[in-house]
Amino acid sequence: MTRPNPKLMPQTLLCFNVYATSLAFTRFYKPLLEPLGLTYPQYLVILSLHAQDDRSVSQLSAELGLESNTLSPLLKRMAQAGQVVRTRAVQDERMVRVTLTDAGRAVAAKAAMIPQCIQACVDIPPDDLMAAATLLGRLRHILETTPTPALP
Numbered sequence: 001m002t003r004p005n006p007k008l009m010p011q012t013l014l015c016f017n018v019y020a021t022s023l024a025f026t027r028f029y030k031p032l033l034e035p036l037g038l039t040y041p042q043y044l045v046i047l048s049l050h051a052q053d054d055r056s057v058s059q060l061s062a063e064l065g066l067e068s069n070t071l072s073p074l075l076k077r078m079a080q081a082g083q084v085v086r087t088r089a090v091q092d093e094r095m096v097r098v099t100l101t102d103a104g105r106a107v108a109a110k111a112a113m114i115p116q117c118i119q120a121c122v123d124i125p126p127d128d129l130m131a132a133a134t135l136l137g138r139l140r141h142i143l144e145t146t147p148t149p150a151l152p
Contacts, residue, residue, distance in 0.1 A: 018136070032114050036107050037081055041066065041074055043111055049084070049100045050108035056089070057096045065140075083107055 010016040026040055033043050044064050049055060061071050075098055078084045083104035089095035100108060119126060 028118070029114070032117065036110055038107065038111065042078055045074065045078065046083070046104065046108045046111050049098065049104070050112055054097055054099045057098060060098060
């Protein structure tokens with residue numbers, strides 16, 4: 001049996017760096033999102049609907065990796081803020097469709113400029129950022145589809 005490495009530090013772990021980077025992104029985005037009246041998860045919904053409007057909650061859930069019990073209250077708050085409209089599908093009343101309002105489209109247009117703003121602030125070539133996003137997407141897929149191993 002192998003012994004754990006006593007010098008193993010969180011800063012050397014990929015999982016720690018992904019987690020810490022996620023927190024740093026959230027802090028960095030907050031001053032950009034607050035004037036738009038968005039939280040980070042709402043920002044993701046706005047971008048998704050900006051790219052393709054009139055989507056089902058299940059489509060948004062699958063695309064964003066958010067459970068419906070997280071997404072539904074988030075969408076309800078966005079509807080109360082006048083950014084989206086939620087309607088039941090005629091063919092299947094269990095399905096809820098989400099569409100941007102005019103106000104939501106205006107917010108989405110501003111929100112769509114945030115990635116360019118971030119890229120201008122970060123001294124990393126765009127190709128490197130795209131490669132990092134691609135690699136993290138692959139890693140996320142692997143983690144989502146691979147059974148968690150048991151400790152020895």
